[in-house]
Amino acid sequence: MKYLLSIVLAAFLFTLSASAQDLNIAISYLYGEKSKDSHASEESFAVSYTSVAYSVKYSGRKGKNQVDMEKTCTFTEQDINNIRKTIETKGLNVNDSLESKMSKTKNFEIFTRINIAIIMDGNEYKINISGDTIEFDDAKLYKNSVFFITMLRKMVEDCK
Amino acid sequence: MKKIIVLIAFLVTSTILSQSLVLDISYTRIENDKNRSTRIETFSINGSSSAYSLKYDGRVLPNEMNEEKVCDLTQNAVNDIVTSINDNKVAVNETFYAKEKTNGEGTFYLLIKVNMIYDGTPYEIILDGEANLVMGNKMYLKVIELVKDLRRIIKNC
Numbered sequence: 432m433k434y435l436l437s438i439v440l441a442a443f444l445f446t447l448s449a450s451a452q453d454l455n456i457a458i459s460y461l462y463g464e465k466s467k468d469s470h471a472s473e474e475s476f477a478v479s480y481t482s483v484a485y486s487v488k489y490s491g492r493k494g495k496n497q498v499d500m501e502k503t504c505t506f507t508e509q510d511i512n513n514i515r516k517t518i519e520t521k522g523l524n525v526n527d528s529l530e531s532k533m534s535k536t537k538n539f540e541i542f543t544r545i546n547i548a549i550i551m552d553g554n555e556y557k558i559n560i561s562g563d564t565i566e567f568d569d570a571k572l573y574k575n576s577v578f579f580i581t582m583l584r585k586m587v588e589d590c591k
Numbered sequence: 592m593k594k595i596i597v598l599i600a601f602l603v604t605s606t607i608l609s610q611s612l613v614l615d616i617s618y619t620r621i622e623n624d625k626n627r628s629t630r631i632e633t634f635s636i637n638g639s640s641s642a643y644s645l646k647y648d649g650r651v652l653p654n655e656m657n658e659e660k661v662c663d664l665t666q667n668a669v670n671d672i673v674t675s676i677n678d679n680k681v682a683v684n685e686t687f688y689a690k691e692k693t694n695g696e697g698t699f700y701l702l703i704k705v706n707m708i709y710d711g712t713p714y715e716i717i718l719d720g721e722a723n724l725v726m727g728n729k730m731y732l733k734v735i736e737l738v739k740d741l742r743r744i745i746k747n748c
Contacts (some may be wrong), residue, residue, distance in 0.1 A: 509689065515638040516688040520717075578715060 454511060454551050455479050456490065459581050461544040462564075476583050480508050480512070481506045485587045504590040506585050516584065518549060521575040529570055531562020545576050612673060613637050614707040618738060621700040622649075630655070634741050636672065639664045643745045662748040673709075675740040679733040681716065682709045687728045689720030702726040703734055710730070 456478040463471025470491030477484040486501040506514075518524050540563040547558040560573055567573035614636040621734055622628045626648035635642040645658040664672075676682055699722035707714045716734060718725050725731050 509687075513688055517686045517717075520686075523635050574713065578684050578713075581684060583682055585685060 453553065454515060454546065455549070456514070457546075457548045458583070459544070459546045462541075463491070463543075464539075466539045472497065474580070474584070476580070478506070478583075481508070481511060483587060483590060485584075489517070502587060504508065504587065506590055510586055510590070514583070515551065515584075516550060516554055517579060521579060522549060522571070523547065523549065523559075523575060523579055524554070525572075526557050527572055528559040529562070529567055529572055530560075530568060531566040543567075543573075545580070545581075547576060611708070611710050612658075612669065613689075614672070614676075615704075615706045616734075616738065616741070617702075617704050619700075619702040621702070623698050623700065632650050632738075634738070634745070636664070636669075636741075639666070639669055639746060641745060643741075648741060660745060660748070662745070663746070664748055668744050668748060671740065671744055675705070675737050679736045680713075681705060681733050682707060682714050683730075684715055685730050686717045687720065687730060688717075688726065689719060689724035689728075691724065698722075701731075703731070705737075707733060 456476065458474075458476040460476075461471060462473075462496045463469065467489070470489070470493070471491050472487060474487045475485070482503070483506055484503045485500075486499075488499045538581045542562060543560065543564050545558065545560040547556075549556040558572065559577060560567065560576060564573075604658065609742040611630070614653065614738045616632075616634040618632040620630045628647070628651070630645070630647050632645045633643070639661075641662055641664050643658070643660045647655045647657060684698070700720065701718060703716070703718040716730060718728060718731055
C-alpha cells in the first residue's frame, strides 16, 4: 500500500514538475517615439520553469517614473497556469510576424519592435512585430501580444 | 472670470472622460448539476449609453427573473464609473484560470470578462474557473466592487 502511495506521489510530482518545466518564454519589447524628441523603452522578460528575469531600460527623454530597473522573482504554479492558458486563448502559440512597410519614410511615428519566443509542450513558437503601431491597430496578433506583455509586466510587479 | 474658466475646464474634462470610456462586462455563473442553471449578467457602456441584461437559464428560483434595461447615463454617473475603475484599479490586463476538479458535478463555475477602452487604451480581464478558486483571487474582489457600483448606477439610471 505504501509502495503504491509513493508511486502515485512520485507520478504526481513528476507531472507537476514536467508541466512547469516545459514553458520557456523570452520577450523583448521596444516601444518608442520617433520625433525631434525621440525616446524609447526596452523591456525584456525571460521565464524559465517558474523563474522570471525582467529588465526595462529607457533612452531619450524620460518621465519621472521611468527609471531603469531589473528584477528576478518566482512565479507560482497558478501564474504559470494563467500564462499557459493565455498563450492558448490569445493565439500566441503560432509562428507569425508583422512588419510595417512605411516606417522608414516617416518623420514622426510611435514605433514598436516585439520579439516573442515561446517553448511550450515541446513546441517552439516565434512572433516578430516591427514598425509603426498605427499600422497594427487592427491586427489581432499585435493586440494580443501587447495584452500578454502588459499582463506579464503586472505579474512581475506582483511576484516575489 | 476664474470660476467660468474652471467650470469650462471641468466640463471639457468630463466630456473627454465620458467619450473615452467603452466598458463591456459579462459575469456568468454556471452550476454544473442536473439542472444546469446559468446566470449571465452583462453591462455595456459606451460614452453615456448603457445597456444592462440579466438572464437565467435552467432551474430558476421564484425571485430570479430576466431583466433588461437601456438608458442614458448622466455625466455624474459616467464620472462615478470612471472613479470606480480608478479606485478598484481594474484598468489592467489580467487573466486567472483555475480548474482543479476533474469531476465537476455540483461545482459552481464563474466566467467574468471585462473589456474596456479607457483613455484610448484597451484593457481586458478574464477570470475563469471554479467559483471557490476565482473568488479567492484579488482581481475578483476588485471587479465585483466595480460590478456592484455599476448595478447601483444602472438601477438609478
